[in-house]
Amino acid sequence: MTGDLAARVAALTPEQRARLRAALPAARRPELTPGQRRLWRTHHQVGGRPVDVVCQAVHLTGSAVDLDRIADRLLAFAASHEALRTTFTTEGDTVRPVTHAVLPPRLVRTRCADEAEAHALARSQAEEPFDLAAGPLLRVTLAEGPAPDEAWLLFAVHNLVFDAWSFELLLDALGAGTTADAPTGTSGTPRTSGAFGRFAADQRAWVGSPAGRAAAAYWTAETADAPPPLPTDRPRTDATTRTGARAGFTLPAAVADAITAGAKREGATAYAGWLAVAWAALAEFGGSDDVLLGTFTTGRTSPDSQDVVGYLLNVLPVRLRGAGDGGHRDRLRSARDITRAGLRHAAYPGELIEAPRRLEGTHPLLDAVFVFDNLGDEERRVQGALATSADLDKATARYDLTLAVYPGPEGVTGWLEFDTALYDASTARALAERFTALAGAAAQEVDR
The missing domain is CATH 3.30.559.10 (Chloramphenicol acetyltransferase-like domain)
Structure with a gap:
């Protein structure tokens, strides 16, 4: 029946489809x-x-x-x-x-x-x-x-x-x-796995629920009186093409292991450990310990969404404050507590957050984003062949600045992606180098 209906809809003229949608x-x-x-x-x-x-x-x-x-x-x-x-x-x-x-x-x-x-x-x-x-x-x-x-x-x-x-x-x-072969239903047509449409409908319903309204209030409070965006080499404008480049970096396994071990001792994740390092670098760069960063969550907050293919990724703000003495341990503890609080409201779409901060460009709230990607840290094989994935530089920039950290068995690789209309390559390289230097200092601190 589903296949028959789909075929009948596909056979409609554009005018007939428009009338059907309107009805x-x-x-x-x-x-x-x-x-x-x-x-x-x-x-x-x-x-x-x-x-x-x-x-x-x-x-x-x-x-x-x-x-x-x-x-x-x-x-x-x-x-x-x-x-x-x-x-x-x-x-x-x-x-x-x-x-x-x-x-x-x-x-x-x-x-x-x-x-x-x-x-x-x-x-x-x-x-x-x-x-x-x-x-x-x-x-x-x-x-x-x-x-x-x-x-x-x-x-x-x-x-x-x-x-x-x-x-x-x-x-x-x-x-x-x-x-x-794909799994099939009794009609012989492919059985939809993890329907995105169902996720979208559930998300709309949840946003209007008491839990959704509580999450909206939380994020409004978190972004109230937000700090100004990070400094740029040239003024921001709304007329952007998001042309970008990347300043790459690597860190040895000893540094990565120390940051992960230090985070575990504080009951935190490796993500929080690296977020604390990013906070230190951007606080120094911007001249303030109050930093508003974007961060990615998978958007898959329920068991039913784990196998859903589609754009479920959620970009949420993380407001980093309370650096204590400015050392890595104090920043790590604050980052741990802040991210734990935010995770309770991680299902709320970041685009719906009502915040007074508004920026020129493609995102009204966020100028800088931190990415910690450990999804593909296990060895993969396809038909016995080792499968190694590379995320390629397309000479674009999704945000003004994106700091990406990829852990691996040999250490950490990463890059600082920057909008070339806003930043010089020398500025980006200096910031990336400062990040790696602070990571090395953090590793020494937690080893003491």
């Missing part, structure tokens, strides 16, 4: 989430540049893989998750998601001579403008390598339908040791 009760008509609305605005504000596009290169080494089988799994994965079959249409001033019965991703087969060529191809794939109304919004290039035991999977996905957790779910599906 649907408002409560049943799909809407963008607050996060998606921000992404939609940014997409058009920056002229379609790949600011909010996932661009990943997965290097497969050590064992030959069957790219045809991988292609089958990619098609099955997209078919079983409604977000990846979604496009977006405008109705007057309103943008609505449209979920298609069938919308396969764009798959391309090619060959790459080396990593540089593969990464360049991935960036090119991401830079090609996305047609949000026509789709598809998932593009994958499957590239053979120079040797039989080497290949690349190159992904470009618009964030409107995908986030970092979704990418982990996709890699799980590619690495699973079961059949490549």
Whole structure:
């Protein structure tokens, strides 16, 4: 029955579809989430540049893989998750998601001579403008390598339908040791796994609940009398293209291990330990110990949302205050307590926070964001091949400043992404170097 209905709707003319949408009760008509609305605005504000596009290169080494089988799994994965079959249409001033019965991703087969060529191809794939109304919004290039035991999977996905957790779910599906076929229902059509539409409806209902109203009050209080944004080399303007660059850094395993161990001794997570280091660097940079940072949460606060593919990522403020003597231990304890308090209200969409602070650019509240990404810290294999993922620099900047920390077995890698319209490369390099110096000092402090 579901398949018949989908086919009948697909056969309607545009005028008939418009009349059908108008006849649907408002409560049943799909809407963008607050996060998606921000992404939609940014997409058009920056002229379609790949600011909010996932661009990943997965290097497969050590064992030959069957790219045809991988292609089958990619098609099955997209078919079983409604977000990846979604496009977006405008109705007057309103943008609505449209979920298609069938919308396969764009798959391309090619060959790459080396990593540089593969990464360049991935960036090119991401830079090609996305047609949000026509789709598809998932593009994958499957590239053979120079040797039989080497290949690349190159992904470009618009964030409107995908986030970092979704990418982990996709890699799980590619690495699973079961059949490549998608789970199917009795009608033979792909069974939707973790429907994003259900998440969006649940989120809207929760925002209006007593718990949602309590979370709104909490975040309003947290952002009241917020400190000014961080200094820039040039004035902020609303006319931004978010052209960016990155200043990379590495830290040895001894430093990373000490910060993690120090955090555990205080009953805190490694995230809080690194957040304390970021706080120290940005407080010094901005001249105030009162720092308002953005931070990412997965947005998957219920068991039902764990397998949902889509943009559930939530960007929330973290107000860092109470540095004590300014040492790492005092900052760590404050960061621990502040983040614990915020986690109780982490389901509230950051875009709905009512705060007096308003900035020019693509985000009205946040100029600087801290990212601690340990989602992919376990070894992954696809058909026996080791799968190593790289998040590629697209020469864009989602925020004025983004400080990203990636822990790994050999230590920490990371980068400071900066908007080149606001910051000189020398400023960004100096801030990144100061961050690594403060991380080293923090490691020495907790070892004493």
